[in-house]
Amino acid sequence: MTSLMQFHIRKYQDSDLPALAKIYRGSIRHLGAECYTKEQIEAWSSFSENIQAFENWLKGATTLVAVDSENACVGFGGLEAHGRISSLFVSPEWMRKGVGSGILGHLLEEAGARAFSVVTTEASEFSRPLFEQHGFVVTEIEQTEFKGVKFARYAMQARLKHGFKSM
Template sequence: MHFHIRDYQRSDAEALADLFRAAVRQISARDYSAAQVDAWAGGVSAERLGARLGDGRTALVAVGDSDAPLAFGDLEADGHIDFLYAAPDAAGKGIAAALYDALESHARAQDMTRLYTEASEAARRFFLKKGFAVVTRRDFVMGSTPMHNYAMEKRL
């Protein structure tokens, strides 16, 4: 699958919110209950996602030949990766890995010494392959639904 990585554009917000929901509903459904998936997927609107990605953080989008988003990710100034999602049909094809590598390169260029994230079950497996370590399992409630993820970090 041919793709390139570019900076986030405000006009991406709706497509990225759709990508986020599809990734949660199709990829994360392997590891979480239907109630958990519904709570998680329902938590992001295009407006909210666009505001966060457009707040000055590094936000990158992997796009195909038609400029349709295949994956997106971000990096906050303190080394926090809040989002790293691939469209279900792009998962496992190296696109999210290339996007992550671009984020890590940016972090190194900014002399960051640590990257950290809160990773789902699927993301935990991905980040472990990228050299992250699990700090702790986080149990929390989203709406009224019990959830969990993993605090992870990588020293640069």
């Protein structure tokens, strides 16, 4: 079945905004219960409800979007100008099918093309293993707060080799 689910990756378009907000919320709510409290899930997933802030966040990075054969958005990720991966989210029905890995690989290729030697991110509990598969290591476990709710996240980094190509 996985082989039938094909996707490709392109740059973000303004018309993607509602779909990406839905993916963001759905991803957090779908996987969140594995690692987070109900209060944490509600606070974190609510960010996309502030559509202006959410749009600014997407446009503040080079955001890549995974789309299916009908051009429906199924995931997205962003790379900021200083080499930080600011986002990586996949629609629940497309999780564990290579979409997150595909997006992350493209983001790392973009970072390599920009001649970054180190790429950083702050990963959630459930995205940490994917980043580790792509060579990221935890440098610190951070405590952060959003809407008055505390979260732990993993500060991670990867050293890029010249001419990096995604898997």
